Amino acid sequence: MDLLNTLVDKGLRRELPTREEALAVLATSDDELLDVVAAAGKVRRQWFGRRVKLNYLVNLKSGLCPEDCSYCSQRLGSKAEILKYTWLKPEDASKAAAAGVAGGAKRVCLVASGRGPTDRDVDRVSKTIQAIKDGNEDVEVCACLGLLSDGQAERLRSAGADAYNHNLNTSESTYGAITSTHTYADRVDTVQKAHAAGLSACSGLIAGMGESDEDLVDVVYALRELDPDSVPVNFLIPFEGTPLAKEWNLTPQRALRILAMVRFVCPDVEVRLAGGREVHLRSLQPLALHLANSIFLGDYLTSEGQAGKADLEMIADAGFEVEGAGTTTLPRHRSTAHDEAPAAGGCGSSVGGCGPAADTGADAGHSGCGGCGSSGGGGVCAPEPAGVPEPVAASAGADEPHPAPVPAGAARTDLVAVRRRGAGTDLAPNA
Ligand code: SF4
8 A cells, every 4th residue: 555655654764744644544444454553563663662661640639620621520510420639648649659660650640630730739749759759760750730830840840750741632623612711722832831841741632522534633743743752642531421421433443543643643752542542442452552652551540441460461462562661762863852952852853844834733631631641531431321231341151141242333331430449549559
C-alpha cells in the first residue's frame, strides 16, 4: 500500500505527513488494519525499540470540580458516584506512589481536580513531590493540576517536578461544545508555560466524544505544533451521570487506527495509551503496544483499570519489555534538545520542523487532569447500571446458556467500574 510505505518512510525520517495522509489512515478498512499496525509499528520500533514505559496515577484530590468538562466524572454537576476527597497528605500520596514504583512505574503522575492550583496548592504539591523523591530518587514526577498562573510552572520545576500534563483533548473548533468554563487557548497557554519553565510537556487528546476525523487530525497536528514530549491518547469512558454518557462511538479497530495516526504524526514522541484502553480496545490491547510506547499501570483517576499484574503479563506476552529506570525514554536527538533548550522544540523534528502552523486542536481531564488519562478519557465509571449485559469474562457453567455475543460497537457499560481502592481509600492500590 503506497500510503503506508510513504508514512513509514516519513516516520523514520521524522517528517510530517500531510493532513490527507493522516486522514487516510483513519479511513482505512478493517481488512487493512494489520497492515496499518505493522507500518506504524516499524516507526515505533525505530524510536523506542520494544520498550514500554509505565506511568502511575495518583489522584491527589478527587471530584467537586467547578469546571464543566463534559467528559469528566469530576465535573460540576456530575452525578457519577465516584470517590470524592480533598488533598491527600504528602505521606499518603507518597505511599500510593511507592506502590506504583514497586509495580514497575518509572513516572508518577500527580493529578488534582479543579480549574487550576492556588499558590498554596503549589506549596502543598511541592511537599508531596519532595516526599516522593525522598523515597524514590529516580522516579519521574509529573504534575497535572489544571491551568497554571504565571510563575507556578517555575515553582513546580524548582520543587523537583520533571513534567507537567495538560491535555488539549479535542480540536479548537469543537472545544466550546465540550467545555464552557475555560477555553482551548487557556489550555494551549498552560502547555506553553510548562514548556517555557523547562518542564517536560505532556499533552494529549480524548477520542470518542463524537468528533470527526478532521477534528482528530486537527488536535494531533496542534499537539505536534506544541511539541510535547509525551502525548496521552485517551478513549472516552462514557460515565453515567455525565453529559457524554451515551457517546459509545469507538470500536477496537477504530481505536487502533487513531493510535497509528498519532504515531505517524508524532513519530519520535512518547505516545501513551491512556484512559479507556480496557473499555474500548478490550482483547486487542496487545496490538496497541506496537503503536504506543507507554501506558498507565493499574487504575485511573476515578475508574478502575485492569490489574497491574495483567498489564505486566500483557507486555511480556506481546514480546515487549518494561522500560527500566536507567533508560532514557526519548530518542537521543529529543532528550539532548530538551536538555539544551527546553523551550525549543517541535515533535522531535529537527528534520521537517514541527508541522504546519495551520491547525489546532486540545486533555482529558482537567484543565489538567484530563491530561493524565483519566477523569475524562479514563475516568468515569458507572455504578452497575440496570440492563447491562453480563461481562464477557463471566463464564457460564456447563448447564447454563452462554451469554450472547456483544456486537463490536455496542455500549460496554459492563466494563466501566468506579475506582474504590488506592488513593483516598483504606484499600491497597492496584499496581
Ligand atoms: S477535567 Fe479537570 S477541570 Fe475539567 S471538570 Fe474534570 S477535574 Fe475539572
